[in-house]
Amino acid sequence: MIQFINVSKKYNRTYALREINLRIEPGEFLYIVGPSGAGKSTLIKLLYRQIRPTSGLIRINKFNLTKMKNRNVPYLRRELGVVFQDFKLLPRLTTYENVAYAMEVTEKRPTIIRNRVMDVLNLVGLASKSRRFPDELSGGEQQRVAIARAIVNRPKIVIADEPTGNLDPQTSAEIINIFENVNRQGTSVIMATHNSEMVNQRPHRLIEVVQGQIVRDENKGAYHHAAIYR
Amino acid sequence: MRLFTVKRHIKDSFRSLKRNGWMSVASVSAVTVTLLLLGIFLALVLNVNKLSSEIENDVHVRVLIDRGTTKSQKQHLKTELKELKDVATVQYSSKTNELKKVVGHYGSSFQMFSGDDNPLNDVFIVSTTEPEKTITVTQQARKLKYVTIASYGGTQAKQLFKVMHTIRQWATGFTILLLFVAVFLISNTIRITILSRRDEIGIMRLVGATNAYIRWPFFLEGAWTGLLGSILPIIALDFGYSWLYRITAVQLTSFGYSLAEPRYFLFVLNLLMIIVGVLIGAVGALISMRRFLKV
Numbered sequence A: 001m002i003q004f005i006n007v008s009k010k011y012n013r014t015y016a017l018r019e020i021n022l023r024i025e026p027g028e029f030l031y032i033v034g035p036s037g038a039g040k041s042t043l044i045k046l047l048y049r050q051i052r053p054t055s056g057l058i059r060i061n062k063f064n065l066t067k068m069k070n071r072n073v074p075y076l077r078r079e080l081g082v083v084f085q086d087f088k089l090l091p092r093l094t095t096y097e098n099v100a101y102a103m104e105v106t107e108k109r110p111t112i113i114r115n116r117v118m119d120v121l122n123l124v125g126l127a128s129k130s131r132r133f134p135d136e137l138s139g140g141e142q143q144r145v146a147i148a149r150a151i152v153n154r155p156k157i158v159i160a161d162e163p164t165g166n167l168d169p170q171t172s173a174e175i176i177n178i179f180e181n182v183n184r185q186g187t188s189v190i191m192a193t194h195n196s197e198m199v200n201q202r203p204h205r206l207i208e209v210v211q212g213q214i215v216r217d218e219n220k221g222a223y224h225h226a227a228i229y230r
Numbered sequence B: 001m002r003l004f005t006v007k008r009h010i011k012d013s014f015r016s017l018k019r020n021g022w023m024s025v026a027s028v029s030a031v032t033v034t035l036l037l038l039g040i041f042l043a044l045v046l047n048v049n050k051l052s053s054e055i056e057n058d059v060h061v062r063v064l065i066d067r068g069t070t071k072s073q074k075q076h077l078k079t080e081l082k083e084l085k086d087v088a089t090v091q092y093s094s095k096t097n098e099l100k101k102v103v104g105h106y107g108s109s110f111q112m113f114s115g116d117d118n119p120l121n122d123v124f125i126v127s128t129t130e131p132e133k134t135i136t137v138t139q140q141a142r143k144l145k146y147v148t149i150a151s152y153g154g155t156q157a158k159q160l161f162k163v164m165h166t167i168r169q170w171a172t173g174f175t176i177l178l179l180f181v182a183v184f185l186i187s188n189t190i191r192i193t194i195l196s197r198r199d200e201i202g203i204m205r206l207v208g209a210t211n212a213y214i215r216w217p218f219f220l221e222g223a224w225t226g227l228l229g230s231i232l233p234i235i236a237l238d239f240g241y242s243w244l245y246r247i248t249a250v251q252l253t254s255f256g257y258s259l260a261e262p263r264y265f266l267f268v269l270n271l272l273m274i275i276v277g278v279l280i281g282a283v284g285a286l287i288s289m290r291r292f293l294k295v
């Protein structure tokens, strides 16, 4: 379970998030939508403790992120699978090694790693490109490597920031299928997105963030964002 | 830590070592120079210590007899020696016997000097009633006929030790300085690695790597640098010392002394150089990590 209580985040003088209250149950599928600069990425960065809130309380399962010591952060992150807006792949590692790395840090057995990595690479359709380096992949392929890495440890919570950002509708649909499959197996999925088409075709719980505040929280909500953000 | 994790870290550390190319070579060379000087210095100091303790315990005067002295002349010399003040006993040792001692100390490679090729002299070994009397007895013995040289080992050696003491102090200072330079160079290489990989390290953290997990490869990279740096000095020292041991054997033995036996001595020295090398590397890596690998 994820809980935000009165969470605010201030960068320098401006608030990116203001008094956020939010509760996400295990197994939920949640979209975070809103215009550019609304604070979606900020909210997600708070979840994996890339940044700390200026005030308020964040709790994820047994972890209290506000009080958490730095040395415990890795153990929080191992329970989360994160797809970053800019992918954050390791440039000197191949597709295979990038995905494997997330398992290696948890000291899994090499044989288990090999099997799991090939499984998820098949799942995202990149098994044939497992030996390529990130700069030898298209944007959409890199994104899928990032997704594979996020789900390889079978985390309880998968968090994705704009995972369909660079993709055509066809590939976007494939990606959302992956997330829905993961979700069906009991994993919570939290996804920040601009992709209103996808949100409307595959409705799930939706929160809309505008200027750092949650303005809407609906089950199976639809989203039509203003033309200026297109 | 699991065995496969150790293997992974080792692989990573070698990758990084290779990737750093010339920077790694510079660090390894710094360790090489440092250890070479440290090795030479240690070999020197340990042998000087050995010789000085041998000389302090030596209460004999060795009287080398002129080559070609006849038996009766030797007998005459022996009586003269016995009649000197403060002399307790006089023992004869033939040059063949002396050579045997050399062979005993230095191994069979000296066998080739046997027979007419024997470069040693016949000797009278004179012991005095009291250790302090060796000086006066030596002086008196030198004036006798058929005596090539009489020595109690002390005089020249003691002067040598004064010089050695000064050398030792300078060498200590210089070695410490070099150790610092080597540590600095290694920490600098690893600092540059860390800085150039800052983004990567950030990503590793984001996918759940602990600090320890991230640090191990850097730490090992430092240790390998030290280990690689110890190879050349060890080879150089082993060959150098064995050679020195051989060429000084004859002369030193004629005074009744010897350098430390190479096999055990070099084993200890090599082990020490490896340990110091690895330590230099590991400390260099730690310094960089403490400063540049904060959360």
Ligand SMILES: Nc1ncnc2c1ncn2[C@@H]1O[C@H](COP(=O)(O)OP(=O)(O)OP(=O)(O)O)[C@@H](O)[C@H]1O
Pocket (backbone or CB within 6 Å): A011, A012, A015, A016, A034, A035, A036, A037, A038, A039, A040, A041, A042, A043
């Ligand atoms: N490191 C930072 N320092 C200062 N301001 C920041 C920083 N990161 C984000 N901001 C500001 O915080 C606000 C929210 O940014 P955030 O990245 O969360 O938006 P977003 O909703 O993810 O936008 P997008 O849809 O474009 O990704 C923006 O006004 C942004 O300029």
Ligand SMILES: [Mg+2]
Pocket (backbone or CB within 6 Å): A040, A041, A042, A085, A161
């Ligand atoms: Mg964003």
